[in-house]
Amino acid sequence: MTAPGKSPSPPPAPEEFGDPGTLAARLAVKQRAGGIVIPILTVVFALVISIAVVAATQHSVHTSLVAFKEIFDGAGLNWIAHPTTNLQNLAAYNLSQTLLQTSTLILTGLSVAFAFRCGMFNIGGQGQYFVGLIVANWLGVSFAGMSPLPHILIAMVGGTLAAAAYAGIAGVLKATVGAHEVITTIMLNWIAFWTVSWLIGAGGPLQNSTDPTNPVSNQVAPSARLPDFWGAQGFQGVHIGLFVALACVVVFWILISRTTLGYEVRAVGFNPDAAAYGGINVKKNFIRAMAISGAFAGLAGVIDMLGGATNYQYGQLDVPFSQVGFIGIAVALLGRNTALGTLLAAILFGGLLYGSFHGLGSSSVIDPTLASNIPYIVQGLIVLFIGADVLLMSVWGSRKKLRWRSSKPAGASA
């Protein structure tokens, strides 16, 4: 693509560079390798540092290694060695809970990734998640007594569309007045947070009708609950939200790689000026991409609500409540904004989150409440390193690429 003589946009992601000639071919190979290598290096880096931090504070490398082994087991990944379908087996139960968290994180990750592909940073997954959650709750509580399939569909579609519209506000503001989506989505996050707090708070319109002293929403009617496909009596099972999330991975891939919409979105993300020059309506794509991004995040809230939670209470869901949208950023970045990468990163973070708190409930070496902070540290380190692939590339030894990149003029100041 050739840009018209306008000011160049900020440098696109490394894999988008493509100069003709043998240099480009060599780089393409390296970047494809880097596409896998950098995330893996990042995770290894972050884990090593976290293990070192725990080792330093506990004064024992052994304790630290045991603690991380227990996180691994706590996530239910030792199930692979002894597979069983009986949820009363601890490993199977832990794995089922990790899968529940993973489903949510897949969707919030896809949300961030989709906006990224259009060159936007949707930091508002949290707010869109809340909107999806509360609308699904409202629809799930209303229409009680409907037959299950239409009721579930109404609640899902309603919650998803509401979140899409909510995210669309940021898209419209970017398209019409050029307001930066990072700022608008941060504001929309907190607007959603306080609005939902008001809705379910004491005297709020969606507060539960039986116990007015408790800031809790009503229970979703049984007809709107997502059925479990793997579960046992008395245990929280894995609901079909997991398949919804997996289906969305496929939908994401098809949308991005196999449709005109995805082509336009990627073109705008690559270079808005060039896309406009090529006849693509950039503003329309900003709005569209933001709305689709919001739909993914909203769907995460919907399946959390109709699946395990069924009512809303602050801090009540398994995934640390105020954070799933933000963790989606880490998931998308680690997954390099691709469908498959997001899926893998979501599994990693889902396991880390569940394994380090609930899975460690019986740990002998480390206080579970202490360990519950480890995911934040790992996640922070991962995001920090993934944003600075220059550092990791230099570690990897790609000096050539490093020099090539730093010789590029940066930003509009060029």
Add this chain to the structure above:
Amino acid sequence: MSTWAERLDNPVSARLRDPAATGYLGIILGAFAAFLAIPPIEARTITWPILVGIVAAALGIWTVTRGRRRLGWGAVAAGLVGIGLGILATHSSTTNLSSAFDSTLVAQTLGFATPLVFAAMGGMFSERSGVVNIGLEGMMLMGAFWGVYGADKGGNWVVGLLVAMAVGGLFALVYAFFAIQLRADQIVGGTAINFLAVGITGFFFIQLYNNNPIPNGVSLLPNVNIPGLSGSLGQAIGDLNILTWAGFVLVLVAYVVLFKTAIGLRIRACGEHPRAADTVGIDVYAIRYACVVLSGVLAAVGGIYLSEGPQGNGTFLFDMTNGRGFIALAAVIFGNWRPFGAFGAALLFGFSSALALKLQVYSQSAGTLFNILPYVLTLIAVAGVIGRTVPPAADGQPYAKQ
């Protein structure tokens, strides 16, 4: 558009005809319309708020016809909102009114605004030098924890303050290294900083205090008691925290440094056009490093107010900043990247928090909803409905030396 200085040079009559002046007057009158119905004036008829509100709206329309459309519509809106609030206030009971609107509201507003002022000044320096800092939240959180830890172990709030500033500065240095030296995406880096802060403070809080609360009797940030002030003035400003007063000074200093000194000019040059700044011999990296570290130090001071100030009372809670760093960021944007603008925005946001607390005498749920005001206002501000906010031109763009 003429500058304030030029406008002030004009004769009074010309100034009154200036559509900008009438627009601002309309907005002020609109606010005054609501103010009339609450203590201490507390007009019990709806006549006065309506009259003043109509005048405000009329001034707004006059301003619109003179070409300052955004300002004019802002004044019209202010007038109408003023009428609405005034009517609401005259319909509620006087006891509720006087418990919600007394002079402690001023003290509470200043109290809520103090952490925002510090973090916003920090964010402003960082952004003026061209580095977006959405890690303010995390830097505040670090200040909140390490400040109270320092005060606990050091036995003195001064130690706590120094520890908070040092940790905040070091933490910001990490961010600066990634954002400036490695030219990482600044939004991604800031997000990482926020995650890290939650993890680090949560981890060490449990590590160092064994899951127990921080013991009582930690030396707190003292209040400044002004003797001789009594009555409502004494209630309003007679017993403010030392950091609240320091915040006032900071705003003045920030203004002078940023707009009246050579250093401030260099900072702004780095934020507007780093290549040009580099060409004339300014060390862009050094300036940006200094500004980001300063933002960490100031945000940490804002954070220590939360744990060591009058509301925190020497305790730390998991993720206790609860979005205040983002409100501070909003204040920077709403204040158009200017010290007094950001200060005004911080006061406004502090006022809305204080009012959210006070309005619970009417209805708890309505008070909760009032918390969205800062965010809605900022959204409106960036949308450019009333005036337009313009960020520094190179804000958020990494700079590569040549």
